[in-house]
Amino acid sequence: MKAFNYYNPVKVIFGGRQTEIADILKADGHSKILLVYGKNSIKKSGLYDEICASLNDNGIEFTEHGGVSSNPVLSHAKEGALKAKDTTAVLAVGGGSVIDESKAIAAAVGTGCDIWELYEGKKPTCALDLYVILTISATGSEVNDGSVLTNEETKEKLSFGSPLVYPRVSIVNPALALTLSQNYIAYSAVDIIAHVLEIYFTAEEHPKIQNGFCENIVKSVIKAAEKILKNPNDMDARSEFALCASWALNGLTSLGVGNYSFPNHMIEHSLSAIYNVPHGAGLAVVLPAWLKWFCKSNKKQAKRFAQKVFNKKSAQEGISALKSWFSEIGAPVTLKELGIANGDIEKIAENVDLVSDRWGLKEEYPIKTIKKILNLMK
Amino acid sequence: MKAFNYYNPVKVIFGGRQTEIADILKADGHSKILLVYGKNSIKKSGLYDEICASLNDNGIEFTEHGGVSSNPVLSHAKEGALKAKDTTAVLAVGGGSVIDESKAIAAAVGTGCDIWELYEGKKPTCALDLYVILTISATGSEVNDGSVLTNEETKEKLSFGSPLVYPRVSIVNPALALTLSQNYIAYSAVDIIAHVLEIYFTAEEHPKIQNGFCENIVKSVIKAAEKILKNPNDMDARSEFALCASWALNGLTSLGVGNYSFPNHMIEHSLSAIYNVPHGAGLAVVLPAWLKWFCKSNKKQAKRFAQKVFNKKSAQEGISALKSWFSEIGAPVTLKELGIANGDIEKIAENVDLVSDRWGLKEEYPIKTIKKILNLMK
Numbered sequence: 001m002k003a004f005n006y007y008n009p010v011k012v013i014f015g016g017r018q019t020e021i022a023d024i025l026k027a028d029g030h031s032k033i034l035l036v037y038g039k040n041s042i043k044k045s046g047l048y049d050e051i052c053a054s055l056n057d058n059g060i061e062f063t064e065h066g067g068v069s070s071n072p073v074l075s076h077a078k079e080g081a082l083k084a085k086d087t088t089a090v091l092a093v094g095g096g097s098v099i100d101e102s103k104a105i106a107a108a109v110g111t112g113c114d115i116w117e118l119y120e121g122k123k124p125t126c127a128l129d130l131y132v133i134l135t136i137s138a139t140g141s142e143v144n145d146g147s148v149l150t151n152e153e154t155k156e157k158l159s160f161g162s163p164l165v166y167p168r169v170s171i172v173n174p175a176l177a178l179t180l181s182q183n184y185i186a187y188s189a190v191d192i193i194a195h196v197l198e199i200y201f202t203a204e205e206h207p208k209i210q211n212g213f214c215e216n217i218v219k220s221v222i223k224a225a226e227k228i229l230k231n232p233n234d235m236d237a238r239s240e241f242a243l244c245a246s247w248a249l250n251g252l253t254s255l256g257v258g259n260y261s262f263p264n265h266m267i268e269h270s271l272s273a274i275y276n277v278p279h280g281a282g283l284a285v286v287l288p289a290w291l292k293w294f295c296k297s298n299k300k301q302a303k304r305f306a307q308k309v310f311n312k313k314s315a316q317e318g319i320s321a322l323k324s325w326f327s328e329i330g331a332p333v334t335l336k337e338l339g340i341a342n343g344d345i346e347k348i349a350e351n352v353d354l355v356s357d358r359w360g361l362k363e364e365y366p367i368k369t370i371k372k373i374l375n376l377m378k
Numbered sequence: 379m380k381a382f383n384y385y386n387p388v389k390v391i392f393g394g395r396q397t398e399i400a401d402i403l404k405a406d407g408h409s410k411i412l413l414v415y416g417k418n419s420i421k422k423s424g425l426y427d428e429i430c431a432s433l434n435d436n437g438i439e440f441t442e443h444g445g446v447s448s449n450p451v452l453s454h455a456k457e458g459a460l461k462a463k464d465t466t467a468v469l470a471v472g473g474g475s476v477i478d479e480s481k482a483i484a485a486a487v488g489t490g491c492d493i494w495e496l497y498e499g500k501k502p503t504c505a506l507d508l509y510v511i512l513t514i515s516a517t518g519s520e521v522n523d524g525s526v527l528t529n530e531e532t533k534e535k536l537s538f539g540s541p542l543v544y545p546r547v548s549i550v551n552p553a554l555a556l557t558l559s560q561n562y563i564a565y566s567a568v569d570i571i572a573h574v575l576e577i578y579f580t581a582e583e584h585p586k587i588q589n590g591f592c593e594n595i596v597k598s599v600i601k602a603a604e605k606i607l608k609n610p611n612d613m614d615a616r617s618e619f620a621l622c623a624s625w626a627l628n629g630l631t632s633l634g635v636g637n638y639s640f641p642n643h644m645i646e647h648s649l650s651a652i653y654n655v656p657h658g659a660g661l662a663v664v665l666p667a668w669l670k671w672f673c674k675s676n677k678k679q680a681k682r683f684a685q686k687v688f689n690k691k692s693a694q695e696g697i698s699a700l701k702s703w704f705s706e707i708g709a710p711v712t713l714k715e716l717g718i719a720n721g722d723i724e725k726i727a728e729n730v731d732l733v734s735d736r737w738g739l740k741e742e743y744p745i746k747t748i749k750k751i752l753n754l755m756k
Contacts, residue, residue: 003393015381216590
């Protein structure tokens with residue numbers, strides 16, 4: 001096992017306690033905040049009114065920054081940073097996109113830098129306090145220190161991480177997802193599985209305890225997703241699903257595994273940067289193709305995955321089972337199903353090649369390899 | 379799944395980095411600390427010299443408080459609190475006992491109260507900063523906010539918990555356990571398994587994801603312990619073992635399970651309070667007996683445990699397998715093997731009955747029930 005450091009100070013409040021947010025902000029000394037949210041779903045569901053009433057009743061002033069898109073973009077984050085200038089905290093109400101854009105705003109305003117500098121490698125030195133009310137469990141952003149943003153001009157989708165942007169408090173209420181379309185469940189399940197498997201497969205070492213944890217998350221999210229798709233009101237399944245999402249990317253599954261990478265996310269980010277496809281949908285296409293290409297490099301782990309998760313004998317059968325499951329829950333598994341022409345492979349590969357250096361994957365993934373993987377998505 | 383709060387801000391540094399402690403203390407602004415340790419093992423191993431040199435080289439003054447016993451006692455903790463009066467931090471170098479006594483000192487000095495008051499229910503309001511260099515992985519105290527102490531006069535072994543006593547930093551270096559006797563491995567394995575199973579069995583609810591995590595920890599610690607007992611220099615196994623110990627009681631296995639209790643610990647604390655037996659040895663006797671008594675109340679979970687952990691069909695076979703495994707690794711499984719006469723059952727039951735109220739288990743465990751369980755330890 002490799003040496004590691006672990007630190008995750010996020011306070012998680014799990015359950016229907018979103019209206020406590022005003023008390024929490026007050027206790028932490030905040031009286032003027034930026035309220036960040038997405039399109040209209042929190043207004044339709046009534047959550048927006050609930051939060052505003054709680055803030056107003058407690059005398060907390062807030063500037064609104066709605067309209068975060070599902071692949072959050074730089075221009076919108078910049079507008080948010082301008083609005084946040086005289087606030088001391090950011091409250092993100094939404095899913096991973098809203099949280100990620102909020103992290104960008106919190107760090108850029110705190111540090112006094114341009115937002116894109118953070119994604120180009122600048123280390124933030126300070127950040128506004130970040131609070132989260134989670135409405136969609138998928139990215140794990142509510143319990144980690146990472147953020148992903150798309151620069152629409154350059155078509156780059158990049159990430160940054162800093163302990164300064166750990167949410168101080170994340171309120172996770174699985175009931176808030178009840179008003180969302182069922183599509184989210186399928187895409188979110190894929191995202192959760194991808195988070196786990198990127199580490200599970202690319203890690204330098206595979207401690208038994210971590211293998212077991214990873215397989216448990218994948219098996220649990222598969223079961224939970226199937227239950228929710230069958231009965232959207234199955235709150236136990238929704239709670240398990242939410243827990244899986246947080247577990248998948250709170251840093252615990254990578255303890256002791258040494259170096260690992262996120263090649264599937266790298267490739268998918270190009271798909272969503274160019275075509276604005278949902279992240280989870282893109283991953284459903286990328287992951288089986290990448291696994292097919294990758295499995296020869298670590299036959300033992302690929303076979304273990306097939307056996308432990310899908311009760312299959314060979315690595316190939318395991319990958320097929322995963323791909324079939326993605327199809328069954330309604331996720332696309334080919335470029336075509338994602339609405340992308342096979343003829344675009346060259347263009348996509350060039351976009352990936354543009355950023356592979358920033359992912360530390362330039363050597364391991366030359367453009368030839370990327371094309372090979374993309375060709376498996378036909 | 380039940381609602382929950384989770385917060386665990388401990389910074390874990392895993393690997394051979396114990397000499398960094400002076401830099402960490404300096405960075406946090408500490409120049410005078412209390413150094414707490416056990417009997418002679420850290421002196422024999424050279425760790426004591428290494429730590430002292432690091433502190434001296436960095437100009438950190440320290441008062442020594444050695445001699446913590448394996449079931450730490452109130453009188454010794456009180457001496458430590460007197461010595462800590464003009465310090466700002468406590469550095470615990472040792473296993474769970476040293477950490478637990480350090481937590482008591484840190485909270486009592488910070489709050490300005492008597493140590494035993496904490497164990498009798500007083501909430502600490504402030505605590506000295508606590509730092510840990512872990513030498514024995516077992517209790518999980520390095521990553522949680524609990525502490526256990528024995529009052530030798532009243533023969534009570536009680537616990538308290540407060541977020542104020544979370545270690546700020548815990549350095550976990552599995553290599554530090556290499557100089558310890560192999561006995562520790564067996565007893566520590568039992569302790570780790572007991573931490574997991576107390577929650578696994580007594581919880582109000584059993585989310586699938588948590589069942590999977592718990593079973594994974596138990597299976598992993600069994601494998602790791604067997605490897606270490608066969609080859610004490612198997613560092614990978616030692617690392618897995620250390621991770622299991624931390625996982626078992628860092629609060630994660632209980633997320634969403636609702637209420638749970640620690641009846642095995644309650645009963646064992648009486649054994650070690652009266653006879654000063656090692657905690658893990660006591661638990662090896664208590665756990666199979668308690669399971670035998672308990673399994674009828676949750677047949678489904680007991681059967682699941684048998685199947686998933688030991689690949690056995692019935693609950694009874696699972697319990698027998700656990701008991702046999704304890705025996706195989708050299709842990710006692712009867713009162714007699716623990717050096718306690720069966721005739722003492724009455725006396726032990728009375729001691730448990732004295733504290734069951736403080737464990738919140740007075741109703742569930744009347745003295746009649748305790749005697750019944752103790753009789754299964756014959």
